[in-house]
Amino acid sequence: MIQTKGYAAQTVESNLAPWNFERRDVGPDDVQLEIIYCGVCHSDLHQIRNDWFPGIFPMVPGHEIVGKVIQTGARVKKFKKGDLAGVGCLVDSCRECKNCKKGLEQYCLNGSVPTYNGRNKDGSPTYGGYSNNIVVHEDFVLHVSEKLSLAAVAPLLCAGITTYSPLRYWKVGKGHKLAVLGLGGLGHMGVKFGVSFGAEVTVLSTSPSKEKDARALGAHKFVLTSDSAQVEAVKETFDFILDTVSAKHDMSFYLSLLATNGTHICVGAPPEPHLIPAFALMGGRKSVSGSGIGGLPETQEMLDYCAEHDIVSDIEIIDIKNIHPAYERMVKGDVRYRFVIDMATL
Amino acid sequence: MIQTKGYAAQTVESNLAPWNFERRDVGPDDVQLEIIYCGVCHSDLHQIRNDWFPGIFPMVPGHEIVGKVIQTGARVKKFKKGDLAGVGCLVDSCRECKNCKKGLEQYCLNGSVPTYNGRNKDGSPTYGGYSNNIVVHEDFVLHVSEKLSLAAVAPLLCAGITTYSPLRYWKVGKGHKLAVLGLGGLGHMGVKFGVSFGAEVTVLSTSPSKEKDARALGAHKFVLTSDSAQVEAVKETFDFILDTVSAKHDMSFYLSLLATNGTHICVGAPPEPHLIPAFALMGGRKSVSGSGIGGLPETQEMLDYCAEHDIVSDIEIIDIKNIHPAYERMVKGDVRYRFVIDMATL
Numbered sequence: 001m002i003q004t005k006g007y008a009a010q011t012v013e014s015n016l017a018p019w020n021f022e023r024r025d026v027g028p029d030d031v032q033l034e035i036i037y038c039g040v041c042h043s044d045l046h047q048i049r050n051d052w053f054p055g056i057f058p059m060v061p062g063h064e065i066v067g068k069v070i071q072t073g074a075r076v077k078k079f080k081k082g083d084l085a086g087v088g089c090l091v092d093s094c095r096e097c098k099n100c101k102k103g104l105e106q107y108c109l110n111g112s113v114p115t116y117n118g119r120n121k122d123g124s125p126t127y128g129g130y131s132n133n134i135v136v137h138e139d140f141v142l143h144v145s146e147k148l149s150l151a152a153v154a155p156l157l158c159a160g161i162t163t164y165s166p167l168r169y170w171k172v173g174k175g176h177k178l179a180v181l182g183l184g185g186l187g188h189m190g191v192k193f194g195v196s197f198g199a200e201v202t203v204l205s206t207s208p209s210k211e212k213d214a215r216a217l218g219a220h221k222f223v224l225t226s227d228s229a230q231v232e233a234v235k236e237t238f239d240f241i242l243d244t245v246s247a248k249h250d251m252s253f254y255l256s257l258l259a260t261n262g263t264h265i266c267v268g269a270p271p272e273p274h275l276i277p278a279f280a281l282m283g284g285r286k287s288v289s290g291s292g293i294g295g296l297p298e299t300q301e302m303l304d305y306c307a308e309h310d311i312v313s314d315i316e317i318i319d320i321k322n323i324h325p326a327y328e329r330m331v332k333g334d335v336r337y338r339f340v341i342d343m344a345t346l
Numbered sequence: 347m348i349q350t351k352g353y354a355a356q357t358v359e360s361n362l363a364p365w366n367f368e369r370r371d372v373g374p375d376d377v378q379l380e381i382i383y384c385g386v387c388h389s390d391l392h393q394i395r396n397d398w399f400p401g402i403f404p405m406v407p408g409h410e411i412v413g414k415v416i417q418t419g420a421r422v423k424k425f426k427k428g429d430l431a432g433v434g435c436l437v438d439s440c441r442e443c444k445n446c447k448k449g450l451e452q453y454c455l456n457g458s459v460p461t462y463n464g465r466n467k468d469g470s471p472t473y474g475g476y477s478n479n480i481v482v483h484e485d486f487v488l489h490v491s492e493k494l495s496l497a498a499v500a501p502l503l504c505a506g507i508t509t510y511s512p513l514r515y516w517k518v519g520k521g522h523k524l525a526v527l528g529l530g531g532l533g534h535m536g537v538k539f540g541v542s543f544g545a546e547v548t549v550l551s552t553s554p555s556k557e558k559d560a561r562a563l564g565a566h567k568f569v570l571t572s573d574s575a576q577v578e579a580v581k582e583t584f585d586f587i588l589d590t591v592s593a594k595h596d597m598s599f600y601l602s603l604l605a606t607n608g609t610h611i612c613v614g615a616p617p618e619p620h621l622i623p624a625f626a627l628m629g630g631r632k633s634v635s636g637s638g639i640g641g642l643p644e645t646q647e648m649l650d651y652c653a654e655h656d657i658v659s660d661i662e663i664i665d666i667k668n669i670h671p672a673y674e675r676m677v678k679g680d681v682r683y684r685f686v687i688d689m690a691t692l
Contacts, residue, residue, distance in 0.1 A: 052625075099606055107606045107630050109582060169631065236455060252619075260445055260453045263633070269624040273598075276622050278615040279398075281636025284453050285515065287609070288634050290627025 001025060002032070005346055006131030007320055008058040009048040016048065016323050018346075019058060021127060023135045031079045031141045032071040033087065038129035039064025039154040039313070040339035042185065042246060045327050047117050051271060055117050062129025063089040063115040064157040064340075066150050076138045084144040086303065088157035089293045091115050091126055091136050103297035105140075130320065132346055142300050145307035152312035155185060155338040156303060158293065159313060163190040163242065164302040166265045166291035167197060172240055174198035179238040180219070181254065183210050184330075185313070186244035186267055188337035191217045192311050194242070202234065204241075204257075213336065217314075225253075236260070236284065244268045251288065252280050260284040267291055313338050319345040347371060348378070351692055352477030353666055354404040355394040362394065362669050364692075365404060367473060369481045377425045377487045378417035379433065384475035385410025385500040385659070386685035388531065388592060391673050393463050397617060401463050408475030409435040409461040410503040412496050413689075422484045430490040432649065434503035435639050437461050437472060437486045449643035451486075476666065478692055488646050491653035498658035501531060501684040502649060504639065505659060509536040509588060510648040512611045512637035513543060518586055520544035525584040526565070527600065529556050530676075531659070532590035532613055534683035537563045538657055540588070548580065550587075550603075559682065563660075571599075582606070582630065590614045597634065598626050606630040613637055659684045665691040 001022035008019035026032045044061035046052055065087040069079050079085060093100050094110035105112050113120055116128025128134075144153055163186055172178055178199040180190040187203070194201040195218035202221040203214035211222040223230045239262050241254055246268035252275070258264060266274075266288065276288055294302065306312065314337045318326050326339045347368035354365035372378045390407035392398055411433040415425050425431060439446050440456035451458050459466055462474030474480075490499055509532055518524055524545040526536040533549070540547040541564035548567040549560035557568040569576045585608050587600055592614035598621070604610060612620075612634065622634055640648065652658065660683045664672050672685045 104606065109606075166631075260450065260455075266624045266627055269628060273621040273623040275619040276634065277619040278612045278636055281612055281634065282615060282638040283636070285512075285637050286635065288622065288627065289632065290624055290629070291631050292628040 002133065002135065004131050004133055006060045006127060007323065007346070008060045010058045012048065012050045012055065012057065016130065019060070021060070023127070023133065026071045026073050026135055028073040028075040029137050029139070030073045030135050031069055031076055031085065031138045032133060032135045033065065033067040033085055033141070034070045034133055035065055035067040035129055035131060035343045037066050037151045037154045037343060038062040038341045039158065040323070040326060040330065040341060041158050042330060045330070056119070056125045059117055060127035060130050061116055062131070063087070064154045064159070065115070065129035065134060066144055066154045066157070070133070078138050079141060084146060084150065086142040086144045086153065086157050087115060087129065087134060087136050087140065088142065088161060088299055089115055091140050092120065103295040105295045106293045130323070130341065132343060140296060142296070142303055144303060147307050148310070148312050151317055151340045151342070152315050153303070153306070154340050155189070155313035155315065156306055157299070159185040159189045159338060160306065161294035161299045161302050162186055162267050162291070163244070164193050164305070165294035165298055166242065166267060167193050168298070169291065170240060170263060170265065172197055172199050176200070176239040177202065177237055177259070179204050179241045179257065180244070181241055182244035182268060183214060183337070184244060184333060185338040188217055188314060190242045190244060191219050195219070196309055196311060202238070231257070238262055240265060242267065246270055248272055251276050255280040255286055255288070258284065258286050261286070263287045263289055265289050265291055315340045317342050321345065348479065348481065350477050350479055352406045352473060353669065353692070354406045356404045358394070358396045358401065358403065362476065365406070367404070367406070369473070369479065372417045372419050372481055374419040374421040375483050375485070376419045376481050377415055377422055377431065377484045378479055378481045379411065379413040379431055379487070380416045380479055381411055381413040381475055381477060381689045383412050383497045383500045383689060384408040384687045385504065386669070386672060386676065386687060387504050388676060391676070402465070402471045405463055406473035406476050407462055408477070409433070410500045410505070411461070411475035411480060412490055412500045412503070416479070424484050425487060430492060430496065432488040432490045432499065432503050433461060433475065433480060433482050433486065434488065434507060434645055435461055437482045438466065449641040451641045452639045476669070476687065478689060486642060488642070488649055490649060493653050494656070494658050497663055497686045497688070498661050499649070499652070500686050501535070501659035501661065502652055503645070505531040505535045505684060506652065507640035507645045507648050508532055508613050508637070509590070510539050510651070511640035511644055512588065512613060513539050514644070515637065516586060516609060516611065518543055518545050522546070522585040523548065523583055523605070525550050525587045525603065526590070527587055528590035528614060529560060529683070530590060530679060530681070531684040534563055534660060536588045536590060537565050541565070542655055542657060548584070577603070584608055586611060588613065592616055594618055597622050601626040601632055601634070604630065604632050607632070609633045609635055611635050611637055661686045663688050667691065
């Protein structure tokens, strides 16, 4: 077993604190990474607080992992010692179902294995990236380009793929009007990808202070949703709304901004169900859709696309000891746009 | 003005009763129909009771109209005296917006004019098909084949196009598993079209007595949704669910039956908003969509398709004096599958 240092929540009531635990030995198909950076996702906080479902404790969060390969199993072909590599939200899946066979491991019909707060096939809990190393089957490890800032790549493993995947699936690009709702970790990546894919990107926000940021990220337009004249001007105009908000919000309002045949794509998950009147959909053949992270082939495609087009996340690097103050700022939206833990501070 | 006999509700509290009113004279672009049959849509009852919004009274319901052309205006080109013809849910639209120009008059961005309970461009109220004649601009009149039973064509003008349009838009056909939810006026047409388009059609019902009917209509499978073993067998399997139910129902349950990338299409409108957890959509890139009736070109296409493939509605012809007992039976689901008023009884 591999002695590992990390930060864990021992119970749902406790804060994260240093914890030593063991990883499995490197098996023939495994890759061991030294973790250099790990992004801080809003879902890390949701999960240590059991906001969505009862978690497995002690819990070591973190699923935006980048680092360097330090050991490879005998059968590993795709990685060698010294390679940069990443691990995202999944570390395994059934590999046999229809979806896994199509590279849609995120929709594994038998349940994929999340990077933390899940269980390996042998029943052992998975521990995430707030730690100094991780051991993962090579099929769930991704190549990371040396061309990009490594710290700024980390959030691509969740915030990046979560926004890239639906924009690709719905073929968002030239000729489309895309609205991005919520300008946080996911939203700022949605703006970058939307612009890169050729769409006309509008940021919808309740806060006038976001306009400058939105434009700096490349957004073409900004709509202050509390200003009725600005709202009136964009009624029935957007082909897509990429909804990254995980707090309750008024779906009827946003559906009224969608053009005929438009699609409202949920990638944020509020705790309560959305309230959606059938008439709001029927009145213009509109859709409310959801999308979850991405499969392994598409995650690699996204990382390669980012390397080619020089796209990374905008980040603020933190010391792991400051994780709770960082969570507090994240909840207030006071981060541009993703915290990334420097694992040297562990 | 043209003296007209009909059945109207004088107020939201009153039942339908005989009422004489006037139609406009036949203008140069107008067609006058003698109404021979008019289908009874659930929305007729919703509207005389103000279930959805405050109505315009006196109200003459009816938007599943078939009859014979008895007069045409000087500029009318597409119809001549003696032709069979139909009028559906719309009698006008702005004709200038993006949607009207594409033949999507049902999604007219300036508000289309409904056949009843609406207002013409001059502000006068529209009166529907529970009457002996109607005057409509030729662009909103449809050709009806002599090959089909005229009474059984009437419901195609609403129940038919409402189910045909989404199945065409989403290209439902060979290789797809389609579930139809609700086996009433809309649902039975959904089954017929789904089968005709080559999909594998399953009827979902809470009532075991519907199985025989579903199979008689051509459905390949039947799932009793109160039987957990039957439900388990179809979890995550349907590419599409055509949801014709206008009473409250549990969307999370039905979303669990959709396959990855599946679409739940709402054509029924319950009075309360649907409750839709974002996770139920994100867990398999699922969509909840809506569709409303159809545009004029597509409605004609549907009528022509029905003539070619010998598709009509299953109907029960009634005397207009029995409209309220018919509503009572309709509300209980005791109709196979659409009441049609014989206007000779007026």
